[in-house]
Amino acid sequence: MPTPAELFNIAGKIAVVTGGLGQLGRQFVLTLADSGARVAVFDSRVDEDVVAARFGERRHDPALLFCRVNVTDRASLEAGLRQVQETWGTPHILINNAALDSPPNAPATENGPFETYPESSLDAVLAVNLKGVVLCCQVIGGAMAAAGRGSIINISSIYGLVSPDQRIYAYRAAAGAPFFKPVAYAISKSGLLNLTRYLATYWASRGVRVNTLTFGGVFNHQDEAFLQGYCARVPLGRMAREDEYNGAILFLASEASSYMTGANLVIDGGWTAW
Numbered sequence: 001m002p003t004p005a006e007l008f009n010i011a012g013k014i015a016v017v018t019g020g021l022g023q024l025g026r027q028f029v030l031t032l033a034d035s036g037a038r039v040a041v042f043d044s045r046v047d048e049d050v051v052a053a054r055f056g057e058r059r060h061d062p063a064l065l066f067c068r069v070n071v072t073d074r075a076s077l078e079a080g081l082r083q084v085q086e087t088w089g090t091p092h093i094l095i096n097n098a099a100l101d102s103p104p105n106a107p108a109t110e111n112g113p114f115e116t117y118p119e120s121s122l123d124a125v126l127a128v129n130l131k132g133v134v135l136c137c138q139v140i141g142g143a144m145a146a147a148g149r150g151s152i153i154n155i156s157s158i159y160g161l162v163s164p165d166q167r168i169y170a171y172r173a174a175a176g177a178p179f180f181k182p183v184a185y186a187i188s189k190s191g192l193l194n195l196t197r198y199l200a201t202y203w204a205s206r207g208v209r210v211n212t213l214t215f216g217g218v219f220n221h222q223d224e225a226f227l228q229g230y231c232a233r234v235p236l237g238r239m240a241r242e243d244e245y246n247g248a249i250l251f252l253a254s255e256a257s258s259y260m261t262g263a264n265l266v267i268d269g270g271w272t273a274w
Ligand SMILES: NC(=O)c1ccc[n+]([C@@H]2O[C@H](COP(=O)([O-])OP(=O)(O)OC[C@H]3O[C@@H](n4cnc5c(N)ncnc54)[C@H](O)[C@@H]3O)[C@@H](O)[C@H]2O)c1
Pocket: 018, 019, 020, 021, 022, 023, 024, 025, 042, 043, 044, 045, 069, 070, 071, 072, 096, 097, 098, 099, 100, 128, 132, 155, 156, 157, 158, 215, 216, 217, 218, 219
């Protein structure tokens, strides 16, 4: 029987974290690296300034590799994978974390009524959040399956499990235009649930486990009116701290979850419990 320390041991493993420069991605990168893994950050924003701003001196850590990769572009992913394989070898862990909530330069209609939600926004969000994850699974997951081992973690949201509660955004309407949390993010995140089940069964005999990790909202200095509405809706009465998902990442990345595949682990302060 493995000791508790052995259960969670990922020393020497190779991981890819997409969107690793973001609020949560950075947490996952450091958690994996601090546990002895070598971690490739696949992010479309990789350049010297952004990496320095997000990782400081830690950017020189030889256990970290920063690759400018666009997850919507298969050739870009293949180039990123080649870089990882030439540096360390084939990844054991893939965290599909990159996502758009609302696309940059969103038109004013972005948060308007469902009936007029722009097709261009729908395309942009689905391209990163859903097609991007499929492509990452094809390219990186495919290499993991060929190597006969691996763990894939697809990052979803409570808004992929239940509808956004539009009432907590109603305060914005009082300030002017009506505001609705858009449909694209919600349907992209629910798509991941069945992608997870599809690939878990498809790759079960090849040693690759695939699971979804579903998060509730993370505190990021949101405005007071939003915080009040959101927190009143959460049984634990608060948003998550950005470090509160790291334990689940380590669990799913390691042998501690060796009998878990095709599943969804929900960490949401109780949001979906009522
Ligand atoms: N923050 C929350 O409250 C929250 C809640 C639930 C779920 N989530 C999920 O957690 C994950 C991380 O969220 P976050 O808040 O840290 O996001 P974030 O916006 O801080 O980071 C996302 C990262 O993805 C990168 N990215 C975007 N498009 C890309 C592309 N085409 N190719 C490569 N990289 C790309 C961005 O550059 C950015 O660094 C997301 O999947 C999100 O849906 C977040």
